[in-house]
Amino acid sequence: MSDPSKTSLSYRDAGVDIEAGERLVDAIGPLAKATRRAGVMGGLGGFGALFDLKAAGYSDPVLVSGTDGVGTKLMLAFETGIHNTVGIDLVAMCANDVLAQGAEPLFFLDYFATGKLEEGIAEAVVSGIAEGCRLSGCALVGGETAEMPGMYPPGHYDLAGFVVGAVDRDKLLPRMDTMTAGDLLIGIASSGPHSNGYSLIRRIVEREGLSYDSASPFSNTTLGEALLTPTRLYAEAALPLIRKGLVKGLAHITGGGLTENTPRMCPDHLAPVIERKAWTPPPVFEWLQSAGNVTEDEMHRTFNMGVGMVFAVAPEDADTVCAALQTAGEAPVILGRLASA
Structure with a gap:
């Protein structure tokens, strides 16, 4: 039972703005949709993303996965206020790695974590991620945006990504x-x-x-x-x-x-x-x-x-x-x- 003598607290009072998160999801939707490719099933918003390898043209596929971040290059984004390029870096570091195994990058998921969602920053980062996906031919099928008060200094965030690619078994590299x-x-x-x-x-x-x-x-x-x-x-x-x-x-x-x-x-x-x-x-x-x-x-x-x-x-x-x-x-x-x- 609540104590009437205490001020009622909400998630927003604790530093998490659910509405800001929902606005970000709305902004990300068109960016992700623009990266859609053959094999993607469904859209954003489910508990998981589905991909049909047969629809993507593979007969005897081997899946190749990779994960990476951008490292301390993020510090330059914080200091300059330029946030629309580090997302390209994120995709490239993952997609180029699976490519080295002979794999076509198929789909990508990102993880963006910050202390407080600041207007425009997360959207700029995700716009870069979408551009990286477009350049590598893979689809941005989902991700996670985490607002964690107290975990990061103001204006700072962390960024990680995960890619799945495929290669037909006889083309797997290195040979x-x-x-x-x-x-x-x-x-x-x-x-x-x-x-x-x-x-x-x-x-x-x-x-x-x-x-x-x-x-x-x-x-x-x-x-x-x-x-x-x-x-x-x-x-x-x-x-x-x-x-x-x-x-x-x-x-x-x-x-x-x-x-x-x-x-x-x-x-x-x-x-x-x-x-x-x-x-x-x-x-x-x-x-x-x-x-x-x-x-x-x-x-x-x-x-x-x-x-x-x-x-x-x-x-x-x-x-x-x-x-x-x-x-x-x-x-x-x-x-x-x-x-x-």
Whole structure:
């Protein structure tokens, strides 16, 4: 029984605004609907999302899942007030990972958590998520928005995502049993640091005494805008080559750079040999190395250095793969080869 001497409390008094959450769901609906693709069953609002693999065109599918976040790149969004690009990063970090197994990204779910829903911020983030889904060809089928008073400082939030992809069994990557010494490694460009190395980036910016609204030392935007350039998505360029059997392995170049990620697609008896002079890293990396006095090895172990994804292909297929990537708008570079370990 309630005590008439005490003021009645509500969920809103505790810091949770149910109406704000409902308004956000209403705003998200059209964004999610715009990403709908073959295989999606039903709409938002159920207790779970349904997907029909047969309707998506698969006959002997293997499901591939991945989950990730955006890391401390979120801190730049908080400081700059630019929230519509980190959602693209979120999708890309997940979708590019399942792509490295040969899988087409099919559907995506997000988790957005904050202390208090602030007008426009969550919607801007989800608009980026929807754009990332559009760019990767996957559907935004649901997610969770959690308002948790006291858990996060004002203006801060956390972001995580989960993707499910599929690949027909005979196209699953890497195809280690087909890899041989002499296979070529072909790289395609990143858009910058993507979503890795931002703890070091923030330390360099701080030590240089710069603010994120300062003019960028390496581009014609503000420093914050330049560093918030979103991660690229590679499904459109890579999937046709995977389906034609022209790709033996793919490496998504994330934390650990080329140094640690490229070997992940190789069998134990082979190792990647990469010629660092084969390409010119974008200016952002030259600035980071100079301003932070970062060693060459540390740069290559921390950042992608301008290479977002690496293909392992047979030498006789290299011209065909490069031509197809060029048609897809890429500028492929032969980075090196596989050699006996």
